[in-house]
Amino acid sequence: MNTDTDDPTLVQLPTELTDEAAAHLLEFLYELAGALESQYADQLHRYYHPCDQRQVDIFEQSDPPF
Numbered sequence: 001m002n003t004d005t006d007d008p009t010l011v012q013l014p015t016e017l018t019d020e021a022a023a024h025l026l027e028f029l030y031e032l033a034g035a036l037e038s039q040y041a042d043q044l045h046r047y048y049h050p051c052d053q054r055q056v057d058i059f060e061q062s063d064p065p066f
Contacts, residue, residue: 017025037044
């Protein structure tokens, strides 16, 4: 991992990979992203699609429903 604070990269990747190694790395990353999306689907949906407060607060809090 890169510890130089002047370099904004998150990780330091090898400069040279074989074609096969690059393909395997990319396949792994796609599988990892898919697993994360599957595991945290509900949380991601809530984050990216917050509910509209106008729909939630249709009744005044002091007004009982019945």
